[in-house]
Amino acid sequence: MRVKVAIIGGGFAGAATAFFLSRAGLDGIVVLEREPVCGAHASGRNAAMCRSVAETSQWTALTSRGAALLREPPPDLSPAPLVTRTGGILVGTERATLASVEAQAAAFGVRHQRLDRAGLDARWPLLSGMAAEGAVSFPDDGVIDVHGLLQGYLRASRAAGVEVVTGAEVLSMRMAGAGMELTTRDRTLHADCVVIAAGAWAGVLGALAGADAPPFATLRRHLFVSARDRRVDADAPWLWHLDEGIYLRPESGAWLLSACDEDAHPPSAPEVSPVALEHLAERAALLGPGMQSLSIARSWACLRTFTPDRRPLIGWDRQRRPLFWVAGLGGHGATASGAIGELAAESILARLRPSTG
Numbered sequence: 001m002r003v004k005v006a007i008i009g010g011g012f013a014g015a016a017t018a019f020f021l022s023r024a025g026l027d028g029i030v031v032l033e034r035e036p037v038c039g040a041h042a043s044g045r046n047a048a049m050c051r052s053v054a055e056t057s058q059w060t061a062l063t064s065r066g067a068a069l070l071r072e073p074p075p076d077l078s079p080a081p082l083v084t085r086t087g088g089i090l091v092g093t094e095r096a097t098l099a100s101v102e103a104q105a106a107a108f109g110v111r112h113q114r115l116d117r118a119g120l121d122a123r124w125p126l127l128s129g130m131a132a133e134g135a136v137s138f139p140d141d142g143v144i145d146v147h148g149l150l151q152g153y154l155r156a157s158r159a160a161g162v163e164v165v166t167g168a169e170v171l172s173m174r175m176a177g178a179g180m181e182l183t184t185r186d187r188t189l190h191a192d193c194v195v196i197a198a199g200a201w202a203g204v205l206g207a208l209a210g211a212d213a214p215p216f217a218t219l220r221r222h223l224f225v226s227a228r229d230r231r232v233d234a235d236a237p238w239l240w241h242l243d244e245g246i247y248l249r250p251e252s253g254a255w256l257l258s259a260c261d262e263d264a265h266p267p268s269a270p271e272v273s274p275v276a277l278e279h280l281a282e283r284a285a286l287l288g289p290g291m292q293s294l295s296i297a298r299s300w301a302c303l304r305t306f307t308p309d310r311r312p313l314i315g316w317d318r319q320r321r322p323l324f325w326v327a328g329l330g331g332h333g334a335t336a337s338g339a340i341g342e343l344a345a346e347s348i349l350a351r352l353r354p355s356t357g
């Protein structure tokens with residue numbers, strides 16, 4: 001079978017790339033996903049926070065654009081916003097932390113408001129005991145409908161002619177003429193362009209393709225959901241304490257929390273570590289007395305994938321000409337997916353459909 005573009009991975013990276021390629025009118029696209037359903041790994045197991053301002057300006061360029069697309073999605077992606085605007089709050093104990101957040105928000109035109117300690121306590125009274133210099137509040141951030149977003153990319157892609165194949169693990173890749181030949185258990189494909197959008201397995205796929213892949217770091221992070229708690233205000237903004245390394249948001253009458261852990265773990269569906277709960281308790285204590293005796297109802301762990309400099313890798317491989325990377329989406333791939341898909345599609349189309357100008 002011959003295709004123009006074979007995308008390996010049906011998470012946000014692969015689905016958003018397929019969406020923007022197909023809505024530009026490109027045909028001959030296939031998405032190959034190993035699992036029985038798309039979104040079985042990071043794209044279906046994240047904290048769903050829409051955070052417009054990230055750690056670096058490279059990332060904020062993507063998250064601010066991605067957040068705008070979530071608020072006003074293209075109609076073929078979704079007729080309604082894909083984010084509930086509860087707002088979001090980035091807290092710091094250091095003035096420098098808050099100044100850097102504010103500078104990035106201003107540089108990328110993200111609506112924000114500086115909160116002093118009293119303003120923060122008014123917004124999050126339950127956490128009035130935590131150590132904080134102040135915070136920056138983002139009224140347009142909130143909680144992403146991650147399922148609706150991923151399914152929206154896939155549904156619209158299928159409607160535009162993309163074939164999405166699940167249970168299709170890519171087992172081998174080799175150069176074949178100007179393109180590449182890929183095999184899954186059931187088929188052999190020849191693709192003009194192969195997109196590695198395999199999340200934690202990007203390095204594995206790169207090695208399979210004989211590419212000189214960067215040494216991706218795959219880092220485990222735990223998420224916890226508390227028992228139902230009458231104090232939860234469903235409309236409260238998410239809150240991320242940047243200097244103490246903990247975040248939380250309301251989730252169905254309970255709290256969703258993470259202690260921002262990141263321990264190296266090989267690519268896989270990671271197990272929950274027995275010490276993760278202890279680590280969470282230590283961090284939660286830093287939020288003051290209001291969060292000290294939470295009982296936890298469930299927890300899970302998943303991997304975030306980073307390049308060595310933590311910038312996402314979106315671009316053509318330097319040695320293997322047909323190979324394109326959409327990898328290293330770290331902790332912002334849900335928010336930034338639209339911007340990443342747009343960027344990837346633009347670069348791929350520029351080579352596959354050069355302007356005759």
Ligand SMILES: Cc1cc2nc3c(=O)[nH]c(=O)nc-3n(C[C@H](O)[C@H](O)[C@H](O)COP(=O)(O)OP(=O)(O)OC[C@H]3O[C@@H](n4cnc5c(N)ncnc54)[C@H](O)[C@@H]3O)c2cc1C
Nearest residue numbers: 009011012013034043046047048049170199332333334335
């Ligand atoms: C705990 C946690 C919390 C997070 N919270 C947030 C958040 O609040 N906000 C936010 O914006 N982002 C968040 N993220 C980040 C976001 O979830 C990721 O950046 C994003 O989901 C990565 O998407 P992906 O498509 O690169 O990877 P994945 O979703 O992992 O998709 C890769 C796919 O490739 C498939 N695959 C692998 N190997 C093969 C093969 N050989 N053949 C075929 N298919 C293959 C896998 O099965 C998988 O489905 C969080 C991540 C984690 C882990």
